[in-house]
């Protein structure tokens with residue numbers, strides 16, 4: 240059975256699809272390209288994740304060819320590249336139509352994509368040959384930062400030239416995309432301040448700034464991804480009020496406040512100024528609670544017809560909402576300084592990171608890619624296949640997440656303080672069953688996300704291929 | 709939300725952020741008895757720490773990968789000789805990088821320096 244596709248979607252306040260969006264909507268080809276290359280990055284990234292998880296169990300596994308110090312950066316860089324490409328793809332696809340214009344420059348956008356992909360390939364090659372810059376999360380040699388920064392400037396110019404005009408009347412997602420792409424540039428540049436001697440030769444300062452930059456960088460991509468979620472909600476419901484309401488703008492500013500100031504909860508154990516940590520603790524995580532509520536309430540406003548017509552992106556958004564609440568509970572718990580003292584640096588932090596990047600960011604971005612494929616490009620996907628991928632992904636992710644929490648709890652219980660787990664090998668052995676579960680559920684998660692990705696690859700490749708011929 | 713209010717809120721956040729950032733960059737992490745500056749040998753060690761991508765498996769102050777232990781206080785807890793032996797010969801999980809003695813010494817200098825800043829965790 241094929242999932243029924245809407246021939247059109249409603250843009251009126253009256254929640255009665257269909258309307259004629261698809262006919263009037265001509266998304267930028269670069270948006271499709273970014274989503275496509277993003278999905279490819281995700282699939283390869285997960286392969287390296289599996290490899291890394293197997294190396295937890297079998298330290299000798301491919302230890303010569305591709306040791307853990309290569310698999311981890313390959314995994315993390317590729318999956319983060321997916322989030323950036325998914326977000327950029329969504330912005331290129333939807334921003335112009337949101338302001339009733341076409342993209343300022345398709346050529347500049349193409350140069351952005353080419354630079355991004357070439358830099359990505361260069362980074363993969365340098366990891367493979369063992370050349371590192373060795374900074375956490377940005378482990379590539381530093382000169383790759385130049386094309387990354389340049390390519391990001393291109394999207395900034397293109398975006399603001401496209402939406403130029405009266406920003407104040409625009410819906411919240413236009414604001415979120417805008418602040419997200421600027422915040423990334425700022426935080427990215429900030430993450431290279433260690434090149435200055437006053438940071439380089441002062442490790443406490445260096446680590447504090449690194450956490451500041453990395454924490455805010457996560458906030459910057461969240462702005463882009465949550466902006467996309469708001470866009471989808473508006474398009475699915477046809478209700479323009481959600482993305483213009485006071486509560487939504489309140490959420491936007493709260494999110495921005497979190498982006499700018501909440502990173503300090505990563506530094507409870509760093510001997511830096513106490514007030515930074517107190518500020519962070521006060522505002523931490525309020526953002527997720529509000530986003531969770533907005534999606535939850537939005538769900539109630541949909542008619543049966545809207546749910547039916549947009550079943551695929553709708554269900555992915557709902558699943559992301561469940562993950563928002565699960566991560567929120569965890570985040571609130573580990574933001575309590577006394578708890579954080581023992582959980583920081585354990586796999587609870589990894590659960591927090593992967594729970595959010597997979598459960599929230601990835602599911603929203605997949606909803607975006609499906610919206611493009613089904614609603615805009617009018618292509619069908621098989622519902623049985625989608626259901627299988629959807630459930631396999633969510634159930635695997637739940638087991639995956641719990642297993643990381645399990646390993647983290649074992650470590651937290653052994654710690655006298657965050658830096659003393661002795662002997663470490665004993666801790667790893669005691670957590671073996673958790674790591675085994677982590678690896679197996681990681682494998683089924685890979686299958687689940689691959690099943691969800693395959694129809695997208697087919698449709699997006701087809702679209703690019705057909706349009707260029 | 710009125711449009712003027714939106715811009716004012718954005719501006720207020722921006723100003724707060726700039727003040728806050730300037731303060732984070734300079735205050736609370738100044739050089740002191742508990743937070744000395746890295747000397748030349750320790751900087752060499754830090755460069756090697758990055759070159760060998762030690763951060764993919766180890767953390768300093770909780771920042772880094774998780775398959776290996778946090779090394780913030782490793783030199784005071786385990787001693788330099790122990791650390792040197794592991795760095796030079798590897799373990800079941802840790803690769804044998806084939807580092808020179810000088811390289812191992814520089815990394816230990818760097819780790820000892822980090823250790824000296826972790827004053828709250830000595831017990």
Ligand code: HEM
Nearest residue numbers: 285288289291292318588589592596597681685773774775
């Ligand atoms: C196929 C399933 C996956 C497996 C088996 C897997 C495995 C791993 C492993 C082994 C690590 C390194 C943990 C360490 O430092 O010791 C890791 C880290 C990470 N993974 Fe995954 N992963 C998977 C999927 C994903 C996906 C789909 C995303 C995001 C879209 C993701 C995001 C991350 C992030 C952000 C980190 C860094 C965590 C941190 O340092 O706190 N992973 N993963």
